[in-house]
Amino acid sequence: MMIFGGVGFDALSLEAVQRACAALFVFALFVEISGCVQTEPYRLTAAAESQGICDPDEYGTVQSACEKYVRERATHYDLLFAEFDDQGWANNCRKRTIPS
Structure with missing residues (x-):
């Protein structure tokens, strides 16, 4: 033993x-x-294409159409997202336009 x-x-x-x-x-x-997944960008709608105001409701949730926007425009704020791949490079940086 x-x-x-x-x-x-x-x-x-x-x-x-x-x-x-x-x-x-x-x-x-x-x-x-x-648990391995492909590294795809989540927000696919370019900032120039995002239209309208995405004001959150009383629970802080935005409309489902706004979930894919790179730029989330609201009455009191603008929120921009930058996504990176697994190696630290910006996802689809050549396809994006600079918001005005």
Whole structure:
């Protein structure tokens, strides 16, 4: 019997612990691989194309049409978004226009 951290393990239970660790590793690998997604920009409507005022409601939610705008215009603020890919480059920077 081996003593590990004050708890006794025989050879059979040590193998069970090693199998459990291997299963946990495979599960963690599966979760990490399944969590991979493509890096696509979320806000696709260019600032020049975004029209209208996107005032939030009483809960702070804007209209669904405003969710894809690069520039969110409201009565009391203008909110601009910049998105970057996984390497730190601006997403679709050549396609965007500078808002006026």
